[in-house]
Amino acid sequence: MASLAGSDYDDLAQKDAQGKLIGTEKTNFDNLKALHDELEAAGISAEELKKQLGELLTGTSTSQLADGLKSLFENGKRSALDFGNSFEEIMKNALLNSFQAKYLEDALQPFYDELADMMEKGTPSAAEIEKLKQKYIQIGLDSDAYLKNIEAITGKNLSADTESDTLKGSIEKITATQADVLTGHFAGFRLAQLETNTILRPIGLTAIEILSFSRQHLDVAIKTESNTAGMLVNTNRLETIENALVSMNKKMDNNLNAMQGIGK
Numbered sequence: 001m002a003s004l005a006g007s008d009y010d011d012l013a014q015k016d017a018q019g020k021l022i023g024t025e026k027t028n029f030d031n032l033k034a035l036h037d038e039l040e041a042a043g044i045s046a047e048e049l050k051k052q053l054g055e056l057l058t059g060t061s062t063s064q065l066a067d068g069l070k071s072l073f074e075n076g077k078r079s080a081l082d083f084g085n086s087f088e089e090i091m092k093n094a095l096l097n098s099f100q101a102k103y104l105e106d107a108l109q110p111f112y113d114e115l116a117d118m119m120e121k122g123t124p125s126a127a128e129i130e131k132l133k134q135k136y137i138q139i140g141l142d143s144d145a146y147l148k149n150i151e152a153i154t155g156k157n158l159s160a161d162t163e164s165d166t167l168k169g170s171i172e173k174i175t176a177t178q179a180d181v182l183t184g185h186f187a188g189f190r191l192a193q194l195e196t197n198t199i200l201r202p203i204g205l206t207a208i209e210i211l212s213f214s215r216q217h218l219d220v221a222i223k224t225e226s227n228t229a230g231m232l233v234n235t236n237r238l239e240t241i242e243n244a245l246v247s248m249n250k251k252m253d254n255n256l257n258a259m260q261g262i263g264k
Contacts, residue, residue, distance in 0.1 A: 009036065009046075059097030060090065088156075095150060096158055103146055107139050 012029050015021050021029050039049060055061050068090070072082055114132060118124045124132075151158055 056101050057098045058094040060093065065090070091154075092156060092158055095154060095156060099147060099150060099158075104143060107143060111135055111139060 009032070012021070012032070016026070016029050016033075036046070039046060068086060072078070072086060077086075111132070114135070118128060118132065147158060150156075
């Protein structure tokens with residue numbers, strides 16, 4: 001675009017006037033001059049056109065870059081790592097926008113023309129739709145290969161970071177209904193745990209200890225050599241534990257019924 005204005009264009013115009021441009025050089029300059037004249041007639045300067053082209057290829061502008069950097073400062077992000085991460089996003093967007101403007105739009109133009117022509121003729125048949133679908137798929141595969149080549153040259157991964165974005169995306173996309181369901185589940189689990197702790201606290205044992213103690217008692221009950229007095233003590237303690245387990249089971253059933261009652 002620099003050749004549209006300034007010394008570049010003036011030098012070429014002078015050489016053309018002197019008859020020094022021949023062949024391809026002459027043809028290229030004539031095309032350049034025609035564009036130059038069209039821009040002047042439309043009231044668009046070459047500098048403005050160059051600026052618009054730059055914004056198209058980079059996907060940003062100096063004002064947007066300034067806003068981005070200002071945002072970093074506003075949020076207290078002033079380290080080299082913060083600036084480096086910001087640059088990576090800028091570069092990623094620039095590469096993708098350039099890929100779109102320089103490759104995708106040209107690649108998709110014939111597809112678009114065929115799609116528009118198909119719709120203009122009326123309702124397309126299933127066979128026509130399938131044929132066009134295959135063309136679109138091929139364009140996608142070819143574009144992917146082209147993008148992979150860009151990634152290989154630049155050393156940049158231009159796809160979304162799926163590993164780090166999966167959970168973030170899931171949380172961002174969660175619906176209000178789903179959030180209510182999860183809240184109900186978590187509240188139910190917490191309530192059940194609190195009630196379990198309340199039941200077990202007077203016994204002085206954890207749930208795991210209760211299970212272990214129950215197994216031990218079963219062994220004692222089977223062994224005929226067990227001391228009668230010891231059995232009596234164990235039996236009394238087990239009766240307390242059994243009552244506690246029954247109570248805990250009822251409460252947990254109540255929690256489950258309550259959750260099911262509200263669709264959890």
